[in-house]
Amino acid sequence: MSGSDAQPLLTLRDVEAGYGGQRVLRGVGFDVPAGQVVTLIGPNGHGKTTLLYCISGLVRPTRGEIRLDGQSIVGLPVDRIVERGIVHIPQGDMIFPDMSVLDNLLMGAYLDAAAATREERLHRVLSLLPRLAERRAQTASTLSGGERRMLAIGRGLMAGGRILLIDEPSLGLAPIVIDQIYQVIADLKAEGRTILLVEENASRVVELADRVHLLDNGEIVWEGPAAELAENDELLETYLGG
């Protein structure tokens, strides 16, 4: 399954990026092995979202390497990168507000590869996220915050894909809803999906992740197995307020 001797699915080396002259990422590098849940934590505004944008192609890194299965994806147009199997569930959801829940989900299966198994996938997603099934004909803009998050995730799952990039799934949600979302992510992990998860909330992450990277000021300042993080009180306090 997730052979540590096999080449990592996603590799980043020395990635630098910024906006309008301001450097946000200053040489970031790490691996995401297939079948594992790797998380990126750290204070907000320090580049986590930018990094995900770099991987999916919405932002072009000024320097560095990003490889999927050994092949470089830097500079490719977003749709090509998505075609290769990178599914980005973005911060803020980016759902299509005036389309129905069903149409949003169908958009998730836009790519040819996904379209073939669309019905099957739809069935699975709706059973994984029953609230969406209830509201399938509703316009997306009328959904609650938690439901929108579910929709964004469900839409991402419709694509299949080889690696899921999930940006702050707990952002702005009530604890109960966060539980539900993380349950879904746990289910995905159990299925063996490769996930790169970005979170500000370290405590949730620790239960789920295989490996944790701490991004501060655009650099990776710490990395290790999740268990180690849980024991490292100093780190937890300095960066994440316990």
Place this chain on the structure above:
Amino acid sequence: MDTAIQIVVSGLTLGAMYAVSTIALSLVWGSLRMLNMAQGALLTAGGYAAYTAVVTLALPVWIGLPLAILVGAVIGALMYLLVVRYMLGRPGFETNVIIGTVGIALILENLVLRLYGAYPLQQPIGLPDGFQVGATWVPWQNVLILVVSILLMVVMSAFLERTRAGRAIRATAQHQRGAMLMGVPVGRVYIQVLMIGGALAAISGIMLSTITTLAPTMGYDPMLKAFIICVIAGLGNINGALFAAFALGLFEAAVQYFLGVRFGFPALLLLVIAALIWRPYGVFGRRKQARL
């Protein structure tokens, strides 16, 4: 009663023609954030292309018309490939695209002038005869225009709602980055929308030329009216635009009947000014302006 029928007949015909060109404008604006100032020129090109096909090349109508519509689509594609493509992603896109499409419109108009001269031509396509309703004469051509328009609207609606490409267009309109993350190639959406817009404009031009005449500047007024309708409905709101198109057609027919043709347009303009002051985002529009 006869007055009413008269007005309804003219109004629906006008409305139908406006509706088709308005869908084109609204579609392009809604999904691409482009105010297509070449809309009028595309309309004109369609009308003249039909004339060329049927008169100059003596092709049968059922070949000539689709060819003319194809010309509209091709010009739309060229607009993207030669001009719009290079402006994507740059700051000030919306302004630059307005000016760029003005440039394209001037080139097209000049081409038409050179090829056909400034003298108005008679468009020979169209159904002859008509029927009597009370004291009003209803030409079959007007009925055809109405039927074709409604058909087009149904087809466009089905396309946007039910097909994968149509969904991609709507998604791009509502959230371009989100659509990109779904794997939608934005360049392809642009070319598709511009081709559809071009084809629709051409159809509307052909229809208009059967009722009036062919002239190189025939596209200006309909384009301005299409803008007015889109703005009143709220840019990007296709359903509202259709409603507004027919409403405006009837309004214009009524004003023309009671006050004379001269006052049709100014009355329309004053209506627009008033509407914009009252509802800054269009009568049916919303802040976000994406409604496909």
Place this chain on the structure above:
Amino acid sequence: MIAGLRSTARADWLTGLVLLAVAVALPFLFPSRYVVGQLTLFFIWATVVSQWNLVFGVAGIFSLAQMALFAIGGYVTGMLALYLDVSLWAGMFVGGIVAILLSLLIGLACLRLHGAYVALLTLAVAQVMYLLIITDTECFMKQGVTCINFTGGTRGLARFGDFGFRDWLPYSLVPLGTYFLALAVLAVATAFSIFIIRSPLGLAFQAMRDNPGYATARGISRFKYQLVVFAASAFFTGLAGAVYAGHFRVMGANVLYLSLLLFLLSMMVVGGIGRAWGPILGAGALMLIDEGLKELVEWRLAGLGLILVIFVVALPGGLAGALDGIRERFARRRTAEG
């Protein structure tokens, strides 16, 4: 940044003085009536474009009503002279003020609009003005045996006199009268527009353009500033209209033609939207190109269209932008070596 500003001000003054000197010398170097006339027209259009550039390019208002302001300046001046015997010199300023009033009305109407909606509303206003003029067929006053319409109608407003240069200057130098008047207006209008562009207000507008959320974040009443710029620029536009009226001694609805609007738009685009020296560069370039295109009468429209497309695709900063780019690269190399 402040040092940069100071050197920019110096550069602006220098450029302005050089251009002014050249402009003063030109009619004596090329004493042809035609050339002087064309240059006068160039000054008038450059004035209009410099103000339109402020409104459109700097303040970000998509107004297409510039020529309506121009027209009202000219018409008011002409009508005051025709009906109330007011000298064009005094009428000129009244024309400018009426233009301000009209711009305030338009501005308030555009209160909650933005982008394309503003374009449509302003276009509608200009079109209404045009229609009002050409449908004016009633006999307002009798001049001898002819009937004149209030606005002059389709024939245009005429016989309202001129600036009176014929009384002061020898016959051969009369065209120089309006030449220097137009130049003076252009000089003041340009100074005003560059002043705004380089001022904190101009920089604030720039910031708002680069970052649309800036204004709301800072609580800046963007609209208030836009209105001020709109009104102030209307004054000079109306003034230009008055000079036009006095120069040609006729004022017609042809100034409201879409083709003229597009011609001036081209000047703005080719010069560089929002750039300080763009209007003059653009107006100059287009007048020259137009002279050239006069040979190819049948392709004039396409030529203009092609220019617009090429500039918008390849040179979005216009000529001024290109020059700035060259200057920057030069400066960078100098600091690298020095």
